[in-house]
Amino acid sequence: MGRAAAPARLPAEPGEPPRRGRGRALCWPATVAVVSAVVFLCVRGSLIDDAFITLGYARNLAEHFHWGLVRAETANSATSPLNVLLLALGGTLTRVAGGSVHPVAGAGLVFVAAMTAVGWGFARVARVLRLPFFTAVAGTAAILVNPFVLSATGLEVHLIAAALLLLTAYALEGRAVGFGVVAGLAVLVRLDLVIFVVLLTLGVGALRRRLLPVVAVALAVCLPWFVFSWFALGSAIPDTFLIKTTQGAFGEYTYGNGPVYYLDPKRWKATLVAFAPAFGGLVALLGWSGWLVASRERAARFGPVAALGFGGLLYYGAYSLLGVPPYQWYYVAPIVALTAVFVVAAGWLARGAGVVRVAVAGLAFALAVLPAAYVDVRRGVPWAAPPIFGNWATAADYARVGQAIGAQVGDATVAAPPEIGTLAYFCECTMVDSFADQGRVVPLVEQRIAAAGPVDGFLLKLDYRWLDRARRPRPVDYRLDWSWSPLSGPGTWHLFSPATGDGWVRLVRI
Structure with a gap:
């Protein structure tokens, strides 16, 4: 048997001295980490409600080795098991000696690590394709300040960005084992990222020719979790798939027309600047298609980036067909994928010298970074x-x-x-709904199976093969009633949201 060929060394940028390249390789990740830490400090007090579901899981795992939103109930509503595991690890690392776990501080560590991986991935993409370094700077900054991504901090959005950029970098380098490791981690970040994994694997010749090691490594990374979840938690796929797909629309808006939902007077600016670089990536992707088909060499070189962009489109189409509500974090994967296409296309156009490079770099920053950064800070920080x-x-x-x-x-x-x-995170009590109490999921499972066709019904039955279908909802002693009209009296609290205005909640004993 012949010796395996050594992986090709990454070329330096044209005309770049080797020493400068090594210095940049060290300074760039450190710079991204420091800037990301500052950004997290500005947003840490504004985490959205779904982020605290994940943080509740992480705290219970770190403190009690328990998988659930509340201590009293095991559940399977954590969409991203890898995010929970990393948040639990981060919270444990931030524990003061003899003190308690700090999941929010752990979320800061995960945020910084994920963004550093994004920057590292963009830098490798730029070096393999021999693009100007501003490609990595613009791409990383565009992801960091994007309002749709940053507004969902604490969820798995930054891990999604890291996974997609690392998948693309390893695909460009043709590294089957590295790609397989990241592919396995990607589906633990979100199972739906398998769309990108499949497209990149089948669309890149170097990976397609080594399909067996790619699949074997990916399964070795992710399969243990899915087997454990299937037996121990009642289903291999998190219950959130069932919960979210049965919620229906936000009025007339589902995922497909969801961007229009966010064009209300309070959010239209943030929505436009969040989708602007993705739209630029879509234009570039459509323009690239014929250009890549016309040349086998160009297709081999830029094919992984194109596959990433088409993965974003396929992801959008799949979610549109599911008819799920337009939750903002569902748009992160296509936004990141098409933003990466945009900055790579801009970097390719800026390969020239002088005025051309400056003009293209300025245009890329003007579209992808500066408006988003303005939207992020215009209402004040933190x-x-x-x-x-x-x-x-x-x-x-x-x-x-x-x-x-x-x-x-x-x-x-x-x-x-x-x-x-x-509420459940700060109450530290047994507060339940379908995310916390799997007994409330069982009726949804039964209804969904009864209404399913032969194929999806079989798959649902297989997924919930080990679920305790006799499990009943946990009996409750109190309920929290929400009102948009003023309430008063004991056990009543006033709350406010810039999105919905004033609200009141009342604790009622049953």
Whole structure:
């Protein structure tokens, strides 16, 4: 048997001295980490409600080795198991000696690490394609300040960006093992990222020719979790798939026309600047198609980036067909994919010298970075609420009310209002809904299977093969009633949201 060929060394930029390249390789990740840490400090007080669902899982895992939103119930509503695991690890690392776990500080560590990986991935993409270094700077900055991405901090959005950029970098380099490792991690970030994994694997010749090691390594990374989840948690796929796909639309808006939903008077500027670089990437991708087909060499060189962009389009189409609500973090994967296409296309156009490079670099920053950064800071920092925000109360108000409820109910069980994450996290009590109590998921499973066709019905039955279908909802001692009209009296609290205005919640004993 012949010796395996050594991986090709990454070329330096044209005309770049080797020493300068080594210095940049060290300084760039450190710069991204420092800037990301500063950005996280500006947004840490504004995490949205769904982020606190994940943080609740992370705290229970770190403190009690328990998988669930609340300590009293095992659940399977964490969409991103890898995010939970990393947040738990980060929270544990930030623990003061003898103190408690700090999941929000852990979220800061994960945020910084993910953004550093994004910067590293963009830098490798730029070097392989021999693009100017501003490509990596513009791409990383565009992801960091994008309002749709930044407004969902604490969820898996930054891990999505890191996974997609690292997948693309390894695909460009033709590194089957590295790609397989990241592919396995990607589907643990979000199972739906398998769309990008499949497109890149089949669309890149170097990976397609080594399909067996790619698949074997990816399965070795992710399969243990899915097997554990299938047996121990009742389903291999998180229950959020079932919960979210049965929620229906936000009025007339589903995922497909969801961007229009965000064009209301309070959010239209943030929406436009968030989608602008993705739109630029879409234009570039359509323009590239014929250009790449006309040359095998160009297709081999830029094919992985094109596959990333087409993955974003396929992802958008798949979610549109599912008809799920237009949650903002569902748009992060296509935004990141098409933004990467845009900055790579801009870098390719800026390969020239002098005025051309400066003009293209300036245009890329003007479209992808500067307007988004302005939207992020125009209402002041640190954030009280993010620019893309739909919760019924700010994190600070939910925290205040949650702590008061926890002091009042003790070990009793409370039925949550429509938003549970932040209240349950700060209550540190047994607050339940379908995200916290799997007994409330069982009826959804039964209804979905009864209405399913032969194929999807078989798959649902297989996925929930080990679910305890006799499980019943946990009995509750209190409920939280929400009102848009003023309430008063004991056990009543006023809350405020810049998205929905004033609201009131009342604790009612059952």
